[in-house]
Amino acid sequence: MSARTDTPTNNSDFSAAKCEALTNQYVRSDGILRPGNTNCAGCGMSLGLQWLDQGLEGEKPTMVIPACCGIVTAGGFPTSAYGVPTVATTFASSPAVATGIAKVRELNGEANPTVCWTGDGGTYDIGMATLSAAAERNENLIYICYDNEIYGNTGGQRSSATPLGVKTTTTVQGKAERKKDVMAIMAAHRIPYCATLSLAHREDFLRKIKKARQTRGFRFLLILSPCPTGWKSEPTDSVELVRAAVGCGLFPLYEVFDGVRYRINARPDGTPLDRYLAGQKRYKSESIDVGLIHSQIREQWACLEALERSFPARKED
Amino acid sequence: MARALVTGNNAAGHTLAVAGEANRVARGCCGGAYPITPQTEIIEFLRGFKFTKGEIVPVESEHSAMAVCIGASLAGARSFTASSANGLTYMTENVFAAGFYRLPIVMIAVNRTVGPPWNIWVDQGDSLALRDAAWMQFYCESHQDLVDTILVAFRVAEDRRVLLPALVAEDGFILSHTTMVVDLPEQNLVDRYLPPCRVPHQLSFKHPGTVGGLTWPRETEHHRREIQEAMEAVPAVMREALDEFEKIFGRRPHGAFTAEQTEDAEVVLVACNTMARTVRRVVEARRAKGEKVGLVKVKMFRPFLREEFAKAIGSAKRVGVLDRNHSPGSGGIFWTEIATSLRQRPDVLLQDYLVGLGGGDVLPRHVEEILDDLKARKQSEEPIWKEVAA
Numbered sequence A: 001m002s003a004r005t006d007t008p009t010n011n012s013d014f015s016a017a018k019c020e021a022l023t024n025q026y027v028r029s030d031g032i033l034r035p036g037n038t039n040c041a042g043c044g045m046s047l048g049l050q051w052l053d054q055g056l057e058g059e060k061p062t063m064v065i066p067a068c069c070g071i072v073t074a075g076g077f078p079t080s081a082y083g084v085p086t087v088a089t090t091f092a093s094s095p096a097v098a099t100g101i102a103k104v105r106e107l108n109g110e111a112n113p114t115v116c117w118t119g120d121g122g123t124y125d126i127g128m129a130t131l132s133a134a135a136e137r138n139e140n141l142i143y144i145c146y147d148n149e150i151y152g153n154t155g156g157q158r159s160s161a162t163p164l165g166v167k168t169t170t171t172v173q174g175k176a177e178r179k180k181d182v183m184a185i186m187a188a189h190r191i192p193y194c195a196t197l198s199l200a201h202r203e204d205f206l207r208k209i210k211k212a213r214q215t216r217g218f219r220f221l222l223i224l225s226p227c228p229t230g231w232k233s234e235p236t237d238s239v240e241l242v243r244a245a246v247g248c249g250l251f252p253l254y255e256v257f258d259g260v261r262y263r264i265n266a267r268p269d270g271t272p273l274d275r276y277l278a279g280q281k282r283y284k285s286e287s288i289d290v291g292l293i294h295s296q297i298r299e300q301w302a303c304l305e306a307l308e309r310s311f312p313a314r315k316e317d
Numbered sequence B: 001m002a003r004a005l006v007t008g009n010n011a012a013g014h015t016l017a018v019a020g021e022a023n024r025v026a027r028g029c030c031g032g033a034y035p036i037t038p039q040t041e042i043i044e045f046l047r048g049f050k051f052t053k054g055e056i057v058p059v060e061s062e063h064s065a066m067a068v069c070i071g072a073s074l075a076g077a078r079s080f081t082a083s084s085a086n087g088l089t090y091m092t093e094n095v096f097a098a099g100f101y102r103l104p105i106v107m108i109a110v111n112r113t114v115g116p117p118w119n120i121w122v123d124q125g126d127s128l129a130l131r132d133a134a135w136m137q138f139y140c141e142s143h144q145d146l147v148d149t150i151l152v153a154f155r156v157a158e159d160r161r162v163l164l165p166a167l168v169a170e171d172g173f174i175l176s177h178t179t180m181v182v183d184l185p186e187q188n189l190v191d192r193y194l195p196p197c198r199v200p201h202q203l204s205f206k207h208p209g210t211v212g213g214l215t216w217p218r219e220t221e222h223h224r225r226e227i228q229e230a231m232e233a234v235p236a237v238m239r240e241a242l243d244e245f246e247k248i249f250g251r252r253p254h255g256a257f258t259a260e261q262t263e264d265a266e267v268v269l270v271a272c273n274t275m276a277r278t279v280r281r282v283v284e285a286r287r288a289k290g291e292k293v294g295l296v297k298v299k300m301f302r303p304f305l306r307e308e309f310a311k312a313i314g315s316a317k318r319v320g321v322l323d324r325n326h327s328p329g330s331g332g333i334f335w336t337e338i339a340t341s342l343r344q345r346p347d348v349l350l351q352d353y354l355v356g357l358g359g360g361d362v363l364p365r366h367v368e369e370i371l372d373d374l375k376a377r378k379q380s381e382e383p384i385w386k387e388v389a390a
Ligand SMILES: Cc1ncc(C[n+]2csc(CCOP(=O)(O)OP(=O)(O)O)c2C)c(N)n1
Pocket: A067, A068, A069, A070, A090, A091, A092, A118, A119, A120, A121, A122, A123, A148, A150, A151, A152, A153, A154, A159
């Protein structure tokens, strides 16, 4: 049908030997995240993906990643910084693509976990309906949102995870709305397991990955993921920023079982809020009202404490 | 052979189900399903079917229905779904993704007008809008044609020389909701006809890599050219698939085009789907009166075999295209495709008729009027709006 102007591509040779030779040239199976990835220095994903690997204790996941920084991480074809089978899905689709994969794995008796690794854009915004539906169907998936509170991949626009007052390229005066409480939304789906994970609390992080691994059904994990590029922070500060966010109470560490039983894992330790805000230029805005953030933190904690008091986790949770 | 009185949608549902079931010897079958008129009975049928090794997921949208198919196919299963009109347009992003991932998914498109304004009746504009998504496209004229084409579509789609998804279209209501006697394919025959589905780029722990990640212009161009080459492999693979079909089922489904009474025809009409049957009846009646008229039925729209089409019209000097679709600012979508096929034939008067849009009932007398117009005209003009609605 089409005329040729130069040598045709050759797709006719699918021989196993040739495929093997080609793949062996590029592939080293050494973990989920391998050297050579494209993450910026100090990116929360770099630590998060390595700890995910450690938490899975050798179990190889299939990674399902929508449009976001996390898929750029893989690098350009034919290389792959992911050392496990990985799919780059359309932006809103990762939990639905993962559903298909997990169903077929199950039909074939394969126990390997299927993991969605997604940004806040894919979770809080464009993928919310897909996520909600997969959670409602209680698909057997581990869904992890690395929340950098911004559209990193497209250069730093607002998402509904961007906190009140923060400057992004589409909220130049500072964002007028509060961050969406995605944990409450996911808990409302009454899925078996929801948890927040901190990149400054390794043991707690690994325990939660293990818990997720040992639970069946839909598991939702939220990681506060520093983005030096978008947060305008120092790459070397990333872990300390997360420690400050947990310490000042801005990012509570907690778990929700079956959407109804709560366990708080760390309480505010008196770290001043400013330790978190000062290191990030995205918070250098007229519209930042520190008093308001303080009162929102208090309100959030009053709520969480009340939930834990009234609906505590069981010992075996 | 199980002869049964069934609707188009039940015939399609049954055929998808037995095709999925046939893959129980390999990695099973899985797809996503979301209802829309006039497709709904197909997915209801699939949800009710007891697969030995398969599952149909009732998702929240068509976008996710295709996403589930993509995941299932990447995991090595046979995968299929069905939709219509706004379901197809809503699904579009992942329709393109399925094509560009080279996944042999089969989708039934029950043709319906894309809204607004809301109209549930037949119009091929919905599936034709997906023509650039790297899917094969087949258009069916009858219940039996639909059943047979679905099986052929799986076989061609999953062939290693092709590895492209396939869309099989049937007319909303005119086919989907009417009842005819059909030879429904039995499981044991389908088991013989469809080899186990193998997706060579299935997700693999042995050879981990990123499917669908970043490419540069050079790789992307190669990717597109490989898809073109796969499209070019379709005619030969399809011929084999039809030969094999005939051996196993004892009848031969139609190929890309069927040229009927065209050898000595001076005037040829081109149509697809159920409209082709109406045209056939008119052509036969005119032939009985001694008029040299013929019909070319288009079954396969992607790939579009331009040379084969040019041959199919024979030496006809007048060709009229019946388009039940409209590309605003251009005209009929079949017509533009046919015009490029006849670019070496300046002697042919080619006229487009936009007919039956939004489900208008195309009756024999409308086809007669089109034929008379075509025979009488001095030259062709812009696509003609041939109104049929009463
Ligand atoms: C349907 C669609 N719309 C828009 C885009 C462009 N896009 C790609 S990534 C992205 C933002 C991703 O943000 P997030 O999910 O938070 O991940 P991050 O980049 O921050 O890691 C956008 C808007 C797209 N790929 N697909």
